[in-house]
Each structure stands twice: as C-alpha cells, then as structure tokens.
Amino acid sequence: MRPSVLGLVADDLTGAGDSAVGFAAAGWTAVLALRATRLRLPAATGPVVLAVSTGARAAPDDEAAARTAAAVDALVAAGAERLYVKIDSTVRGSVAGQVDGALSAWSRHQPGAHALVCPAFPAQRRTVVDGEVLVAGRPLAESAAALDPVTPRLDGDLGRVVPGAVRRPVGDLGAAAPGTRLVVDARDEDELDRIARTADAAGADLVLVGSGGLAAALGRVWSSPLARPTTPPFAGRVLVAVSSLHPAALDQVGWLRNLAAAGVDVLTTPPEVVSPQAAARDLAGRVGDALATRAYDALVLVGGDGAAAVLDRLEADGVDVDGAVVPGCPTGTVTGGPAHGLRLVTKSGGFGDTSALDAIVRGLRDPAAPPAPAGSDRPHPLRHPDAAPRPTPKEAR
DSSP states (O other): OOOSEEEEEESSHHHHHHHHHHHHTTTOEEEEESSGGGOOOOOOSSOEEEEEEOOOTTSOHHHHHHHHHHHHHHHHHTTOSEEEEEOOTTOOSOHHHHHHHHHHHHTTTOTTOEEEEEOOBGGGTEEEETTEEEETTEEGGGSGGGGOSSSOOOOOBHHHHTTTOEEOOTTOOSOOOTTOEEEOOBSSHHHHHHHHHHHHHHOTTEEEEEOHHHHHHHHHHTOOSOOOOOOOOOOOOEEEEEOOOOHHHHHHHHHHHHHTOTTEEEEEOOTTOOOHHHHHHHHHHHHHHHHHHSOOSEEEEESHHHHHHHHHHTTOOEEEEEEEEETTEEEEEEESSTTTTOEEEEEOTTOSOTTHHHHHHHHHHOTTSOOOOOOOOSOOOOOOTTSSOOOOHHHHO
C-alpha cells in the first residue's frame, strides 16, 4: 500500500535529490531539506516524499549511525510512514553505519524493523549480481569508485560492506527477524520493479536501502495520478559549479569547456585545493559571489558536499524537486533565502559519461534536443580539469 508520507534519508545532498526525483516523476510532491531541522511537510493533495541529507558518507560508521538515526527520528516526527535509506550506488563511504542507525531509530517506531539492501542503479550502469555491486559489468576495483579521493571503494561484496547481511532471492523476502539485513540482486529495471512490488507487500517493518534506482522503481509501484507541473525550457545563462574531485566529474568539466557553450559559466575547485571540505567552502564562496554580481537562470551543482555548502551559503531551506533533466540528475527550485525560486540541477560527481554536463545544459534549454555525443566512462587516472590539455569532443569519441 502506498504511504501518504515517505521518509527518505540520504548520505549526501545530490543523492537525496536523485532518489527523490524518482517519486516526483511518479506524481509525488518531493521536498528536499538541507538538514533535519528544516524538514517541512508541504500542503499537498497527494503523496509526499520528505528527503533529508545527513552528509554522513565520509563520516566514521559510529558518527554516520548517529546522524542517520537523528534524521530518521525527525522524519518520523514529521509523519513518515515508510522509510527509504539512500546509499551510494557504488557503496562508497559509511554504508554499514547508515544501515545501523536507520534500523535502530526505525525500530522504535516499528519493532519488527529489518532492512532490504539493493544499491543497483541500472540507468547509471550499476548492478548487483551474486551479492556484488558492479559498474558496467566490472568489479568496483576496476571502476572510478576505486579512485574516489574521499571514500574509495575497492570491494563491492555486500556481505562485507554490510556485515552480517544475508543474500535472499527477491521471491523470498517474507518473514525476517528484527535487525536482519537482506541483500537482493538486481541486473535491470524489471528486477528492481519486482523488488519494489515485493517491498510494498512487506509493509512498514521493511526499511528499504538503495540508490536512485530502487527509489525510481518504488515510485513506479506507488505512482500517483496527480500530474506535476512541467517547467518550460529557457535560453538563459547557466552557472555550473563543480566541487567533486571524482575522476568522472573532472572529465565532464573538460568536455563542457572544450565545447565552449555560449551562456555557460563554469566554476571548479582550484588545483591546489585537495581537501573536500576546503573545496566545498571555496566553491560556495565563489558561487555566492557569482550570483551576487550576475543574473543566472539556472544553477548546476556537481558533488554532494559542495552542493550542500552552496545552498547553505545561499541561506536556502531546501529544494522542491520536480523532475530530471537527464537520468539521475534532478531538477527543482531553491526554497528560502535570496536565491529563492532559482532553477537548480544537482548531480553526483560519479554519475554519467564525459558528455554528462553538456547533456544537462542541453536538457535545460531544450528537452527535445538530441543528446550530446557520448564520451567514455571507462576507468581513468584522477586528474584536475586544469592540470593538462583536454581532447576535443571529436577526439574523445
């Protein structure tokens, strides 16, 4: 049975957005809060997803557990009837701590609480096969997740990522003891849809732990007939701000700059800044200055820590999520603060091939435009976009 209010707790801001958008696309009202203290239940005639970011991905497991538990308590207080825990689709960071914290808090609301873990996101080429997370069919050690400068992940075995987890086929998700962690495979959207239908029947005791892939499948199962308003394309100026140091994000910046798109300004972390916290602070300051001195029609934020820092600098309360300009990259409007109403796109640093940022700009300006030529998303060395000359889009193909 579809809940009236779904609570969604995520380990970073872009992850909260790329999961909430799966419900927005299915007719839900989706509200993303920057922190649990800013949760608000909007006036809505249909189902609502309340999403909150804990920023816990890079935290130690005990701290991640505490942050996640506090967020779940706040979601329950706001009226959440079911719980979704958004983890990274390549299981980077404090996944075990987040699951522990969610179960400890939700069990106070649902004494039989247990978890289903499936971070598959086929639209981004992340699958779970035989209990292991794969990227484009290959182990995490051969993907850019292994090169992440903050939370690298070499091992995708979910039994080791989530200690004590038990593999189950999707058809056998019935009774489970409180506190149990069940790991389920998913190779494609059909398998995610089957998991979502099974999870729906399992009821509120089941805490769902996944990425934007399972969230979108749940949106399809719990779809609402209420249509969300569509936002027309525009030809205005776009500010792209990238705090992520992920190799994929750095290549995407190089591709966008080589295209020299008109009406697009790009801000990145200077090469000498290597701390993710310093990168987020630096970017937030420069975005604030840019918005104060020039009119922009849309803001694209790449990287969860930087996105949170930028919106905090802008004194925003959160984001009303309303769609996705490309898969995994939600659109919405900023709520609260001087940037209230500004069009916003958020993107995880690890999502997409080299043409992803160009595709976002194209999609903002003309949703019917043909996609940009696809670049490569194969593993590559970490490098800064200003560190060396970039190939042209023609050469990159």
